[in-house]
Amino acid sequence: MTRYTQPTTFYTKEHEWVTVHNDLATVGITHYAENQLGDIVFVELPDVGAEFATGDDMAVVESVKAASDVYAPIAGKVVEVNAVLADKPETVNESPREKGWFCVLEIKDGAEIASLMDEEAYKAFCEGL
Amino acid sequence: MSDPTTENLKRTPLYDVHVEHGAKLVPFAGYEMPVQYPMGVKDEHLWTREQAGLFDVSHMGPCFLSLEDGIGGGDEAHAKIAALVETLVPSDIAGLKEGQARLTVLLNEDGGILDDLIITRPIGEAAQGSLYIVVNGAVKDADWALFERSFQGKAVLTRADDRILFALQGPKAVDVMSDFFPGCEELKFMHHMPFELSGTSCIVSRCGYTGEDGFEVLVKPEAGLPLVKEMLTDERVKPIGLGARDSLRLEAGLCLYGHDMDPTRDPVEADLAWVIQKVRRERADFPGAERILKARAEGPAEKRVGIRPLERAPAREGTMIEVDGQPVGIVTSGGFGPSVDHPVAMGYVRSDLAEPGTKIDLMVRGKARPAEVVSLPFVPHNYKR
Structure with a gap:
């Protein structure tokens, strides 16, 4: 199994990004997703310590228009959440890939990473939409 | 994105204008309608409160x-x-x-x-x-x-739904409108005037659905299309989609049919008893008069109220309202109010809990979130009386 000693980013069809570094994965939503949602006014993050199976509802993003679920891209346990989003949810629009991260998961099964898309595959996926 | 549900949808005479302005189109009331433009719901909302927003309501x-x-x-x-x-x-x-x-x-x-x-x-x-x-x-x-x-x-x-019906709303609407319809600035709220435009008659009404001063215009497409296109070249005017239309009317405390009122609600519960003038109450000659006048005299079981969530989480339509763990009502419209920069909602609660200041819980995703009953509107109306 590949071990990601350098941070490496992958993507899901639900427009989440997952940056894998050793046994941790930082998760957020992509520019495409935040742009589709529009102005984000609230983010409900999971509790630290919560455990999720792949595809579980992990967080909720609320725009002016509607609430959208964010699914766990891979199985894992939440070890950290981005406290900035509580007061500044608009950070997700302003910096989806950097300051607007949602949480860090402790990866349960490293083999799951292989099912995610790399940058090139995700770009092609978005162009096909 | 292709959407199979758009196949049987109608288009308003302003469809091409929406596309030209980069609208995101969604199915609404049987029509393909703009939900937002590239500006985004929040900025469209704020623009309408400060300048003038143009809404296509030809689906009405x-x-x-x-x-x-x-x-x-x-x-x-x-x-x-x-x-x-x-x-x-x-x-x-x-x-x-x-x-x-x-x-x-x-x-x-x-x-x-x-x-x-x-x-x-x-x-x-x-x-x-x-x-x-x-x-x-x-x-x-x-x-x-x-x-x-x-x-x-x-x-x-x-x-007359083959015509263009559009609204121009916001504090700058009157200045823009009077360039096209001289004299319309004299109209008072809830009054109208007929105008001739390119040889066809149209109706200009001073009303709207945003809480702001503004106008609605009913005009035939051949005269209305060039009119709307020209208005949109005015730097004070931006096209506004259904997303901002909803947040504007919610902040203004205005009901959305099918959500904040429906056949199960009477006008007293819906806090619309004011639409029944004294002369009609005395004659009691309208459908359901007995039930409605009884509710008016004795107070309805439930009442529509404004709701202010005390935290940052919006409460959407369908959110249950509880007090001491007991269900006492339901949210019928809820979202985020860009002008108040806070979540806003309205819904029905038991009448004894309808007093502004009453503390209630909103059950958002299984968690009780504190909220307060407030008087409507969330932003003062800016009508030209």
Whole structure:
């Protein structure tokens, strides 16, 4: 199994990004997703310590228009959440890939990473939409 | 993105304008409508409160109802057409002055609300015996079928939903409008004037659905299309989608039919008892009068109220309301109010909890979130009285 000693980013069809570094994965939503949602006014993050199976509802993003679920891209346990989003949810629009991260998961099964898309595959996926 | 549900959708005469302005189109009330433009819902909302927002509402149901035996004939003709319409609505239509409009509700036999609508009395003796009525898009076919059934042999319905109906709303709307319709700045809230434009007649009303000063214009496409295109070149005017239309009306405390009122609610519960003028209450001659007047006298079981979540999480339509772990009501509209920069909602609660300041819990995703009953609107109305 590949071990990601350098941070490496992958993507899901639900427009989440997952940056894998050793046994941790930082998760957020992509520019495409935040742009589709529009102005984000609230983010409900999971509790630290919560455990999720792949595809579980992990967080909720609320725009002016509607609430959208964010699914766990891979199985894992939440070890950290981005406290900035509580007061500044608009950070997700302003910096989806950097300051607007949602949480860090402790990866349960490293083999799951292989099912995610790399940058090139995700770009092609978005162009096909 | 392709959407199979868009296949049978109608388009308004302004469809190409929406596309040109980069609108994101969604199915709404049987039409392909702009939900937002590249500016985004929040900025469209704020623009309308500060400048002027242009809304395509051609999906709605403008129509004319005229006496079968012909219009003209002054007050007597108005009294005749008003008497017909008053069999379906509880407002004083006979008492409208020429040019005046009134918000009212269409009632079923139990006094439940079938729709909310605006009824306008035309200007000039020759036009009396006719009314200009605008109903909601989603229920226009049902409303019009009811009119035709109820007024058969007495009045003729003329649909006008092949025309352009647009609204210009916001503090700058009056300056923009008076360039195109000189004299319309003299109109007061809930009044209208007819205008000639490119040889076709159109109706300019001072009303709207945002809480701001503004106008609605009914105009034939051949004159309306160039008019709207030219208005949109004015730097004070931006096209605004349904997303901001919803957040604007919610902040203004205005009801959305099918959400904040429906056939299970009567006008007293919906906090719309003010649409029933004294003369109609005294005559008690409208559908469901017994139930409605009883609710008015004794207080309804539930009442529509404004709700302010105390935290940052919005509470959407369908959110249950609890007090001490017991269900006491439901949110019927909820979201984020860009002008108040805070979540806003409205819904129905037990009447004993309808007093502003009452603490309630909103059950958002299984968690009780604190909220407070507040008086509506969330932002002051800016109407030209």
